[in-house]
Amino acid sequence: MSEAMDAQGVTVRVPGKLNLALSVGPRRDDGYHELATVFQAVSVYDHLVVEPAAEWSVRTVGDYADHIPASVDNLAVRAAQLLSERAETMVETQPVCGPVALTIHKNIPVAAGMAGGSADAAAALVGCAEVWDLGVLREDLEVLAAELGADVPFMLHGGTALGSGRGDKISPVLSRGDLHWVLWLTADGGLSTPQVYAECDRLREEAGVAATPMVSQDLVSGLRTMDPDAVGAALHNDLQAAALSLRPELQEVLDSGLALGARGALVSGSGPTVAFLVGSQAEALDLSMGLAARGPAGDILRVTGPVTGAGVVGSRGPGPQLGTG
């Protein structure tokens, strides 16, 4: 048992993500779309406390607590239970995987295109592996992560990475340095990911467009040095048109941030969060103040990336709420 755990359990910290590129192929027979994407984990964090308990439970606290299922339908509970079922096949000893109580301290915006639910599932895998003292490898957890959802493997991995397949096959992108982002979060509720993908299919069918997923070389080379102008010019999201079709007011948000000097802007994932790339912390401050003063109403966060994926940070209580602007 590691130092990070006491008799009460462990706390796992997990970041949110942005998609710097999201290229969507045709819908597959299993309902998913073939993707080529570049993920970046950014410094807005959920904390998940995992404690041994008499029965399985989950509760959520924090700003977005009301929007999360506080039942065994929660993806974090599904993750914990899946690991308990499979642990026997993953380790040589006979593991004892008793029920756990999960407490999610929620800071990652919900239904916002930032993989908050997937992040909590990744955190549950890491936390339960620690509480049950399984000694499993990250690669073993990645197999379970992919079963839980397309974004879950990246939330274990963190950093900046290419995602292929459903987005669940991860390979790291070579990069040096940090990117500074300003996130605009709508106060009008989230967007449903399946609905945004369906709208993307509908728009493409209407236009007679078919696409092969690929990530631009310009983005990959810009990321090598984290050059904000090169990365900003290469940001691209195939789901953006669908998110704008469902939420036309997002166009005004994108235009306002670019007019205020952002180096690049896009809808994150299936939206409706809008991510603005800036060149420094000072530019992030200027842009967030400009958006707050003149832009369309919404919460504003300043974050940096890349940051590491789900990891144990200590025992029980949540750690400091870092980087939430």
Ligand code: C5P
């Ligand atoms: O895997 P996850 O449950 O996070 O995906 C949510 C939904 O997003 C899927 O049910 C599917 O409608 C859509 N999706 C997709 N293609 C992907 C990833 C997600 O169509 N590669």
